Amino acid sequence: MFAALKRSLPLSLVFICSFAACGDHKPTPSQTVHVQPSVNAREQKRLASMDKSPMDIAYFPEDYPVLKMSGKAKEDPVARIIYSRPSKDDRTIFGNVVKYGTYWRLGANEGTEIEFFRDVEVTGRKVKKGRYIIYSVPYEKKWTIKLNDDLYTWGLSIHSAKDVYSFDIPVTTSNNIFEVLTMKFEDYEGGGRLMMAWDSVRTYLPFKY
Template identity: 35%
Template sequence: MKKSTFITSIACFFIMLLSVNMEAQKFSSLDKSPLDVTAYPNSNKETNKLVKVVYSRPQLKERDLGTLVPNGKVWRTGANEATNVTLYKDMKVGGKAVKAGEYSLFTIPGEKEWTIILNKDINVWGAYSYNEANDVIRVKAPVSSGDSLEAFSIAFTDDGTMHLGWGTVRVAVPFTK
């Protein structure tokens, strides 16, 4: 009797483990605006980063950029959560001093220039709770154009300039020590 109870207990334990493992293997489908990360310096061989940007990449999908990101309105600069910028050292962003720390990146698009905003509020969804009183800096950046990009993209060049691009719109903001 004790032997059969022991075997039954062991069998129940393994069935329970199997069902837990099967649940753990359920994955959600691919996000329509996948998360991406870019950093400066951008070399994979350089481990001492000065800046890291975590953002989601919305797609145009034959939609008009001006409708998705209207001029004159605060934008989360990506999709889903507001874009997160981590400065590992004190830096200048667009010529203005910013202390090391974690910030949300918001922008206000314009036809000829964009306002780039670093804000103290972090872990916020979109720009719905954006609070201008918590801005750390606001800098202006000129708009240029390039080949069309389907997905919103952020990249750093070797000189520390952060480039934002979507559709044919390009905006560049220097990050310096």
């Protein structure tokens, strides 16, 4: 009898334990694990070096989207500029990298684009609201600023036959060096102006509205 019990006990325990475990077990919901593909070092380097001149945007009034979303915007925007920001990288820019008397896209990559959301006066000349490519012909003492209606351009391919406005503005220099091309709208004499600065050079394009 005891021998039979001894032989049957392990099987009984296994049955009881299995039954108890099955009775309270609730299956866990299946989970899908998304594994991101690895990016090797070469690919990371390629991605990191895709754009050395990142794109930026400036509004007038300054930081208009922030003012709008916080309920502090008193009026619609007047102007906006979208441009890429090349770096100085220990180079002399004007007269060297940017040659005097030649077309310059006022940035890098795509053509720099300015938009006026209403009619304005630029250096006393009426300019209709709309979007324009803005570029420059720089000289040592002045820049000639051009507004062109050939949108969505790239590089130095500027179709000057599509220029619609032209303005001459003076150049100022400073010991305060701008490492990257910087554009910024600011209040000026009851209107505004666009500051363009790179290396030791600054220029200002004034407008009224």
